[in-house]
Amino acid sequence: MKAKLFILAYHGKGLISKLIEWWEWGLYSHVALTTIVDPVVFGNTFIYESSGVPIIPRNGIHSGARKGHISTFYKDWNLHNTDIFEIDVTLEQKKIILNWMEEQIKKKAGYDYFGLLAFVLREKQLNSRNRFFCSEFIWEAFKQAGIQLLRLRYYQITPTLLCASPLLKVVKTNFPEIHYLKSQISRQDL
Numbered sequence: 001m002k003a004k005l006f007i008l009a010y011h012g013k014g015l016i017s018k019l020i021e022w023w024e025w026g027l028y029s030h031v032a033l034t035t036i037v038d039p040v041v042f043g044n045t046f047i048y049e050s051s052g053v054p055i056i057p058r059n060g061i062h063s064g065a066r067k068g069h070i071s072t073f074y075k076d077w078n079l080h081n082t083d084i085f086e087i088d089v090t091l092e093q094k095k096i097i098l099n100w101m102e103e104q105i106k107k108k109a110g111y112d113y114f115g116l117l118a119f120v121l122r123e124k125q126l127n128s129r130n131r132f133f134c135s136e137f138i139w140e141a142f143k144q145a146g147i148q149l150l151r152l153r154y155y156q157i158t159p160t161l162l163c164a165s166p167l168l169k170v171v172k173t174n175f176p177e178i179h180y181l182k183s184q185i186s187r188q189d190l
Contacts, residue, residue, distance in 0.1 A: 003094040007138060008032045008047065008070075009083040009163045011174065026160030027175045028083070031134050032070075033101070033141070035094075037171070042079050045070050048101045050137035065104040065137060083175065085168040093145040100144040104132070135162045150185070161185075 010030040012018070020029040032049035048067045070077050089097070132140065135157040142149050149165040150157065162168075164181045173179075 001091045002088050003091050004035075004086050005089055005094060005097065006034045006037050006171070007085045007087070007163065007168060008034060008037070008045070009085065009159060010077055011081045011083070013081070020159070024158040024160055026158055027178060027181075028159035028163060031138055031159045031162055033097075033138050035098075037084055042070065042082075048098070048105075048137075048141075050104075050132040050134050065101065065107075065132060067101070067105055079172075080174070083163065083173045083178065084171040085163055086171050087147075087168050089145065089147065093147060096145040097141045100141050101137070104137070135159045138162060 008031065009028040010032070011027060012020075012029045018029070020026075030049075032047040034045050034047050036045070038045055046067065046069055048065075050065045136154050139149055139154055139157045139162060143154075147167070149167055150161060152161070160178075160181070163178060164185050166182065166185060168182075170178060170182070
């Protein structure tokens with residue numbers, strides 16, 4: 001039996017988003033996973049992500065692995081600055097992916113600030129296997145289910161590279177460039 005999962009790729013307008021996109025020479029500054037996309041009430045889309053958003057204790061929002069509605073975490077995330085990708089998985093793979101993400105959330109796996117620094121410095125040793133930045137979090141969840149989105153190390157995965165995986169199908173994009181990028185990454189790059 002087949003199931004679908006969706007990766008939401010965010011193109012932010014803030015300084016941190018622009019710096020991430022500039023550094024990776026990419027289109028996106030953040031990615032999250034969802035099981036369904038509701039274009040009518042996009043803010044109510046339920047996501048799994050790892051984010052470096054500062055801790056806001058009164059709302060129960062923390063940085064790192066978390067889940068919730070987009071509108072809980074972000075004021076400016078909408079369909080106009082989001083590309084949507086889908087991937088076919090088995091029901092068993094979907095269960096493994098979501099269970100692994102739930103485990104990380106229960107463990108309160110933090111955001112991998114050092115990993116982000118390691119990415120910038122190209123220094124693997126700074127990276128943690130107990131904390132994740134956004135694209136690492138999704139890549140690792142799929143890996144747990146036996147799905148290799150790209151043949152790269154976890155600390156090399158950027159939001160744009162993740163979305164360029166040949167296993168992901170473009171559902172909606174604001175960037176035609178993603179089609180070119182996807183065409184340059186062949187199945188042998190998996």
